[in-house]
Amino acid sequence: MDILLERKSIRKYVKGNVKDKDLEYILRAAMSAPSAAHMRPWQFIVVKNKDIHEKIAEIHPYSKMILSAPLAILVVGDESKALGNYFAQDCAAASQNILLAATAKKYGAVWCGIYGDKERQNKFIKLFNLPKNIKPFSLIVIGKPDDNSKQKDRFESKKVKYEVWK
Numbered sequence: 001m002d003i004l005l006e007r008k009s010i011r012k013y014v015k016g017n018v019k020d021k022d023l024e025y026i027l028r029a030a031m032s033a034p035s036a037a038h039m040r041p042w043q044f045i046v047v048k049n050k051d052i053h054e055k056i057a058e059i060h061p062y063s064k065m066i067l068s069a070p071l072a073i074l075v076v077g078d079e080s081k082a083l084g085n086y087f088a089q090d091c092a093a094a095s096q097n098i099l100l101a102a103t104a105k106k107y108g109a110v111w112c113g114i115y116g117d118k119e120r121q122n123k124f125i126k127l128f129n130l131p132k133n134i135k136p137f138s139l140i141v142i143g144k145p146d147d148n149s150k151q152k153d154r155f156e157s158k159k160v161k162y163e164v165w166k
C-alpha cells in the first residue's frame, strides 16, 4: 500500500484498541519529523480516558468521532523553543507523520485542528492543565477504521507550474 496516496481522514471506527507497539511506532514517526533548526519543540499527550474524550467532544465542535475511538494524541509544544515563527510548521510536520504512521499500521486517523483558533486553544489549555509555555496544536484521533473505501487520485496538473508563475 502506498500510504502517501492512500491516506485519508477516517472518522468512523470499529471496536478495537491501538496496540502499544503500534502506538510507539506512531510516536516514533512523529518524533522523526523535521523541525526548523532541529529544535523539536513538540510533545505528545496520549489520551485514552473516555471521560476526557467526552470533555474534548464538548470543547471541540468537530471532534465528535473521538467518542468511538480508543485514543487520541494531542500534539502540543513549546512555542518559545521553536526557531523564529516555525512552531506551527514543526507541529504540522509531526502531525502529518502521525497520520501517515497510523495509515501504515492499518489504523484510521483524523487531524482535528486547534492551533489558529485562540478560543479553542484556551479550552484545551484549561482541560489539560497545560503549563504557560506549552501550547496545544492539533488533536489526532486514531482507531480501527470502519471505512475501507479507496482514496481517489487527487493529482491536478494545473496546480503545478514550472520555473516561473505562468
Ligand SMILES: Cc1cc2nc3c(=O)[nH]c(=O)nc-3n(C[C@H](O)[C@H](O)[C@H](O)COP(=O)(O)O)c2cc1C
Residues within 6 Å of the ligand: 007, 008, 009, 010, 011, 062, 063, 110, 111, 112, 113, 114
Ligand atoms: C489544520 C487542519 C485542521 C483540521 N480540522 C479538522 C477537524 O477539526 N475535524 C475533522 O473532522 N477534520 C479536520 N481536518 C481534516 C480535513 O477535513 C481533511 O484533511 C480534509 O477534508 C481532506 O480530507 P482527507 O484528509 O480525507 O484527505 C483538519 C485538517 C487539517 C489539516
